Amino acid sequence: MKAIELVGITKTFGSIHANQDINLDVEKGEILSLLGENGSGKTTLMNMLSGIYFPDAGHIFVDGKEVLIKSPIDAFKNRIGMVHQHFKLVDIFTAADNIILGEKMPPFSIREKSQELRLQAANEISALGENLDEEAKKKAISKINNKRNLKICALPFVKFGKAVAFNYLPRTRAKRLQAIADQYGFDIDLKKKVYEMSVSEKQTVEIIKVLYRGADKLILDEPTAVLTPQEIQKLFAVMRKMRESGKSIIIITHKLNEVMEISDRVAVLRKGKYIGTVKTSETSEKELTEMMVGEKVDLNIARELPIDPQPRLVVEGLTVRNKDGLHAIEDVSFTVNGGEIFGVAGIAGNGQKELLEGIAGLQPVESGSIIFYNPKENKPVTFFHNDLKQIKKKAEMGMFHYPDGTPVDLKGKSAKEITRLVNEEQILYYENEVIDLNKRTPREIQELGIKLSFVPEDRLHMGLVGNMSIIDNMMLRSYRKGKSIFVNRKKPKALADKIIDDLGVVTPSDMTPVRRLSGGNVQKVLVGREISSSPKVLMSAYPVRGLDVNSSYLIYNLLNEQKARNTAVVYVGEDLDVLIALCDRIMVLCGGKVSAIVDARNVTKEQLGLLMTKMPETVERYDYNVAPQQEETKEEEKNND
Amino acid sequence: MLVTLLSRAIRIAAAFLYGSTGETIIEKSGHLNLGIPGIMCFGAVGGCIGADMAQKGGAGAFGIIVATIFFAMLFAGAMGLLYGFFTISLRCNQNVTGLTITTFGAGVLGFWRKNLLNIVVSDEGTITFKAASDFIKAPMFGAVGDDWFSKIFLSHGTLVYLAIIIAIVVAIVLKKTRTGLSLNAIGENPAAADAAGIKVIKYKYISCVLGAAIAGIGGAFCLLDLQSGSTEYPIEAIGWLAVALVIFSLWRPGIGILGSFVFGLLYVMPNYINGIGTEYKKILEIIPYAVTALVLIVISFFNKRETQPPTALGVPYFREDR
């Protein structure tokens, strides 16, 4: 009998089909991997099993019976337990308290209980040895009977006592729960407070919680994303033990090696559709990758060769920790050139966010260097980043020359004269400025022209203010300019109108709060603003997420325009087709490390897919990425020649 | 002298204790109810009506006390329900709703004192609830000895002991039972509680109503016991101190028992200190508030998780709309 069977499940959010006619089944005592790219609808599907969403159509069968799952309570009743990616634990409680939270004690019947006691007594009597003499036997029997009668008499009181006791938190709860933990080989101190715990401990608590509530069908949503390799092995050991005891497990993961290692069967989803289920023993990573990424789609995105690519941003050995203290980015090195689009591929949550935020100064960098080559060669110095003193000092260091090529000597010149020279753009830089971005504030970094347009799941969370109008959002970056105490809305208004026109933002007016726009339009506003500031480095993460085809192409064109302006564009994307068609080079991240940096012009989707799902240690060196970065750049330069 | 001071302090402490125990229950569910002073006023009105009705109906001491408590809880509970409806179902701002209830409650008490008193007391002249108050104030343990122990601890009315009993029960429920665990979870992380199958909305409503009802008894106690049935003095000040006491007791009703005694002592002490001018007594009145402010700052400084206000305090919770 199947533990869970889904038939024809469909779920839509607005116009987006999150799940379309999905069929899926899990046997008892089986581990099923649910595989798919970001946005393929895995989590949505599982949320319908755990009672968070309700399907628009389709049927769910649990243990052969059709059921309705309207809320988490229904899921508990059907013995389905889900461990969410974001843990739902109360921080100041101990692990044990979190586990028993919300549990209801079942009522018990006095009649059944007294029968049970009688039976128990009868068993005890029959168990008395034959070799006892009559006297001793009689004594023992009457003793047992007395005890039984006493217990039965006490039952009503016990019930009353129990009614209180049910609600009472037993002091030894941690000890009792430890038994469950030991049964499956969890290594955890149940008396520890959750806020003192590591991520893996928290996950363990969630799993024990689900088991304790009687679940025999477990859903684990990307459990390995937050764990170290050792912890993953521990988790797998536990999962195998659970399988042995007849539990069914659905595990959502992106990592193919883990899929191959742990699961019995693999179900693959792609873009909300069910692709198929295969036995792990009868498949290969290659086949799975193909199922996951699908056929190559020709996107016809125009791609020019980079013009005069010079290193703009050089990152060496960058390591960033995330909020939980784990390495989100570990020893990452790469160079982004001006005039190219540098793609970053990887399953979401493999360090992309931390990488960009680390560069933008929003996350503390643990180690490594980020060097920015400010393209100043033969460009005039301005008062924008330098005051008079700094200009004098730089002139002394011999950093400037006049348009005719003679070196600048500002000694003996009055402040007024220097100001005039600067304003007339007579003082030019000899070479690019070399700036270490590490330990600079986000504001300084921005003002250097390094713009981050990050599109998180919640678009309004960062970068835009939902309740403010489009115009006000335009000036988030620039409102400080000028000495006036008032903000100047003229330029932002012009910019807003331009973006609305150019990008086709659908909005009643430029005064409309951004919150009221649809997701795609919000994105256009955000990307449009970042691009408008003529950045030197433009980092853009998932800029086309949730956009329709036409809007996506608009964004691609914008990025290409930036590329033509000699901007260094970092493009973090999830659609491999787009990455391959749009970018010049692609860096693949997996588990916060660089799997490879490849030439986008001759890489295939399958190769990228494999790189994305394998930890770097196990990556075989493919032919196409043996060439180190510098050589590659040279090659490109040659091409340009 | 010292004996009367301590005895008086304990009596006043009971009023604080009712208010703070009630507010603690509400805050544990993640709702900061600044309407406690108003709710206590409502409780006072209800208590007086109840006591008067019972007395006119010829009830004995026990009946009067029960009627007082019942009606105080009823009136205050209704206000708690209103607060809950506004903040839980209508999703209104908690501070704004609370302050409105305080304005409204204080107004109703004043208005009732001035006018509607006539409904419940028909005799002429100044109207007090002296007769009913005598029953409420009567020492619970009857006539007791003249020694200091009896005077301090045994000479109070029933409601004083009830306050302590309620505080202890609430402390035990919060700390030792599954109900308390669920309530704590809702105040800390309602999403987690929801995922664990706890009916968050139901719990919030119950705690808002129950907390208000308990605070309401405190209001009735103020009027009928502390003020001997006289309705002349406002009781909001005691309500605000009760809110302060919740912080002072670090959201633990058990500590609240001691805390309320400290507050009571500080509250009455100025009257028992001889040899200083009235103006310095006013300065002494600052102490409870100042100490509470200090406690607030100190706990935020040490930032120890266990002593923080409930994490979701003041944060509305709605399960995501589909």
Add this chain to the structure above:
Amino acid sequence: MINNKIHEPLFHLTKRTTGGSKRAWALRAIAFAVSVLVCGIVTIIIVAVNNEQLSQAGRYFEEYSFEQYFLDFGEGVFGSPRTIWNLFQETAILLIIALAVTPCFKMKFWNIGGEGQVLMGGLGAAIVIRFMMGKGYSDGLIIFLSLLLAIGLGVAWAVVPALFKAKWNTNETLLTLMMNYIAVCLVSFFVAKNPTAGSNTIFFDKGGTIPPIGPQEFVGKEFVLFIIAAAVITTIMAIYLKYSKHGYEVAVVGESPNTAKYVGINTKAVIIRTLVLCGVLCGITGFLLVSAKDFSLREDTVGGRGFTGVLISWLGQFNPIFMVVTSFLVVFIQRGSAKVATYQAFGTSYPSVMAGIFFFFIIAVEFFVNYKFVFREDIQAKIDAFNEKVKLTLSKNKKVEEAPPVVHIQAGEEQKEEPAQDVVEEPASVEESVKEEK
């Protein structure tokens, strides 16, 4: 097969993203009208019930009718030039306090310490007046210094919670609440230390306080000063919030702390700066109250206006122009019912009861402004059918002026009467009700 639709709840709530402000203002206007009406009904019921109860007891209220109620109410508000001026003065005071706390709220800093901050301002003014008056200093100097000290103490009371909030994230709601009472105690200490004419109040002769300004026929009426101050501060605050860089930063910090961090705004500095501004305005208000209105200082010089200011600010959506309206409405209710109270001998608490009722309505209406009910398809079909019917009947009765937007008002009004549990999704009961329908 199971029909899934049965198990969907009757309706659920979604935030209104579209829908004009016209509807919102119409709803608010209705709420205001209803609240005044309810105040009247409550009053009349009270009178009637009392008379019923007291048929033997001797004391009667006078017979009271709706017309009389509204007449009295109107007289309280617009009875004479004097009452109108007082109306404006009170509006001005409340408005300034509300304006002071508004930037804090916009920043999501829940400063409910307006009461204490204003009172400390008053104390500051009183201290200077008390110790410098009658010692040969010029009035101008005294006024200047008292304004200075008022602002100083007001700022001190506002900036302390801000510092702790910025430094250790201390809960500002509770801390400002405590500071209110410390301020009250300090004032009563000062008053008790310097008693004049009675024990609870310190009175000043007119010297050292602001001389009356205004039309000569209302000599000694200082309200003009308040109105000017309120007008100036409202304008400045409206401009500050909308057009200044500071105001912009305040809005960003309040709306999205993450975005503030992202664009490099120093949140702590913004918090402290905003609270200093709040303290300045509160200090000025305290100064005005003491030296231009009451000419005295008491514990309840502020008299709950600090809290009312919080409510006004919130109800005015933190928009200075809207706040002019809300503060006027609040005072309207207070003044009107104060007059009713005088005529009916209801006592001084009656206006707060009425203000409470008013606030309840205005708070509740925000829910209907911000959320809408999305009904399950079959229910929505029924509602549509009902609307059709209504329209049909209306057209039969030849009242086809314009099809009224029945759907929304219907939905909103109906729910208003529903008990609390119905707004919460409760699948079980829904299931039953649907079965019953079948």
